[in-house]
Amino acid sequence: MDHLICDANNAILDEETNTSGDECLFPSDDDDDPDYEPVEEVESSANTSIHDRGARPPTHDPDWYNDYTSYENAFQTASSSIGVGMVFDSYRQLKNMCAWIISAAQIQDSDAWKVKKFHNIHGCRVDYKEGGDDYNLTSKVIAELILQKIADDPRYKIKYVIEDVKAKWGIRVDYKKAWYAKVIELETLYGKWDESYNILPQTLMAIQQTNPDFVVDTVYTETGVPNEFRFKYVFWTFKPAIEGFKHCLPVLTVDGTHLYGKYKGHLLLAVAINANKEIHPVAYSIVDAETGDSWSWFLRLLAENVFGDLEHICIISDRHGGIDHAFREVPELAEPRVQRRYCLRHLWSNLMTKFKNKELKNLFWQAGCAMDVRGFEAVMSIIRATDEAAYNYLMAIPARFWALSHDGGFRHGLMTTNSSESFNNSLKRCRLLPVSAIVKLTYEKAALMFAERRTAGMVMQQGGLQWPRNILDEMLKRESHKYRAIVKRHDDLDGIYSVAIEGDINRYGRPNFVAININEQVCNCG
Template sequence: MDGSDYPNYIVTSSSDSKEIPNAEEREDEESEDDVEGMREFKVDDSTRKLWRLVCKRKNQGCQWMLRGKETAEKMWTISKFYTRHTCDMGDLPDDHCNLDTNMIVAVLVGDIAKSPRYPIKDCITAVLKVYRKTVSRQKTYLGHRRAHEIVYDGTHVYGVYDIKLLIAVGMDANGVIFPLAFVIAANESTNTWGLFLNYLRQHVIKDRMGICVISDRNAGILNNMFNLHRWQPPFAYHRHCLRHLKANFKKAYRSLALCNWMWAAAIEHQEKKFHLQMETIRRADEEAFYWLNTIDKDK
């Protein structure tokens, strides 16, 4: 099962029973304990009624195992838990299999909030200090990217409350990103974006002209950019975020070649070369070509 299918609660069957908000958090706790204890585990069986973890060295005869099952009351209980590892750990690789992206993100969020261009090598060092493990550059990159999205993109705030975090950032002449303002909102609507943009203009942007606003195609943002006088030319000019545009295009057309041609066309500065890239897309897939032509090229 994936993270969305984990049971809602786990209750231990011992006298020290405690509730865990969801099984994903249970696995996170096991991951942290086993990373620090130099142990690795894997999911051995996973259904909507049963969930079982075993030691990665089960083939050596290791008996470590944690099994949970759903009860008639639709609760989950840890029915068996063998706590002792009997395997020979040997020389564990630094890149511990249970040291996943979520654990890396938890380490990096604070540093990336202070410095958007926090180097990958420094990320690896930060994880090493916390977990005493050296993770691969690929895994570190994925954690860095996810932490950057959490800090600098409008995003869900996960936890007890169903709220949104709206964030505005700027970029200086050296290409360095820096935070401008943020707001915690009940939802991501035209009203909440309107209030945020009005306050941003009033207290941060003030009388500055010619501001370039780059965003995804969220309806709340687009409606306000179209209707708020102080966010229209010559005060401000709206452009679509190319990264979000490419992500939407990739969902519709799962072709690496098409995505590469689309990106090459979008970043092209010369009109003649832009049309050559678009013609390449048209010859390969006319439907994809027309999809791109529905987008305002001035954006």
């Protein structure tokens, strides 16, 4: 992709520095002079436009410019013997081959132009082998067409750009031209990738000036050239995110994802769940690659700036080698204060990839989510009978890392990194942008989120709600279950019962009873 962008930049240079002297599509007043002759490169004159010479199209385009049908029909007359590469003795000879001409002049003290001469008869045609019918439809013109769509969604697909051009002008452009148009518009809206690294310090400083408690750290490496450095890492988090985490579950899910811009890299995230069961983004980092060093740097800063006075904290992640390295090498991540747990979905994916046994799918989830050791061991015995190798694979991983029954309560029922991955998905629109734009958009997104949640919290308080809305809805839902409950009494004195909800059946098709001890206020239902 880097090579492709480099080629595209060369294309910009070619278009902006086009010096073709002949301007047949938009001739000057000199065309009225029968003795006028173009400077050079007569053969390319029929395919040169004002856009190729760096000029901007008029604010009010002529109707024929936007009406492709009329524009296309002008080329449907019979072809003469004129062709690309032919050399003529004079411009007069070329004009005799094709009589089509348009001459216009700018109105004095106005941006408008007046057509002075227009002869709409062709004796030639567009050569579809050299240049094609989209030759004058440059990437700059296409970029103007898709401006608003790229502003709304930087991920706007190239195939849709091609479709937009086809719908507007009836011409199908190639992928490279459409892709290049998108690059032009992205750089117009968000800046160039090369310059983005140079303005990153200013972007961070601007945010810090308006948010004094904004936490930021950067790492640059020397290049051997005086006063020149190479970007390596940047970490940032917002004070409201740190303060808000004090009221969340003491659990962080961390995840890394690819950036799609010119220079790639990775975006690392730490996300929590607040009291209303909403995603609470905590910290961000852009690094050159997901390595042991980058993950160690990110998680160390996370511990220093976010953990605060928490007695215990749980970090849920996949089994990435870089995260393994960080937990071995970073003192701030040491047990017993910090407990690492594995994402059950990632472990399941690894299991299914390795053993490809569909029967293991539900069994693994049942084992991982079992509330007590007895239930865990019962499911594991079934897994052993189903696939001995899969059983040995799981038993080689300490159960406390992935089984809820052995967790000790640190993960608070959160079994996956779905929250961080979900937030990652919400940032997809900015993952192909320059780094300074990514930082800016995370700031804007966080500011909007905190403002909306502050307002929602005030509304709930003014409404006299004792619980956050999502929690209250969950409680009411569970309250309705009592009308469909099947209860078995075991010991009224000790408060021991078995309860099942109508319609909730186990893998054997029978009611899914769970054990409840009312006196101790515990159950094995999750």
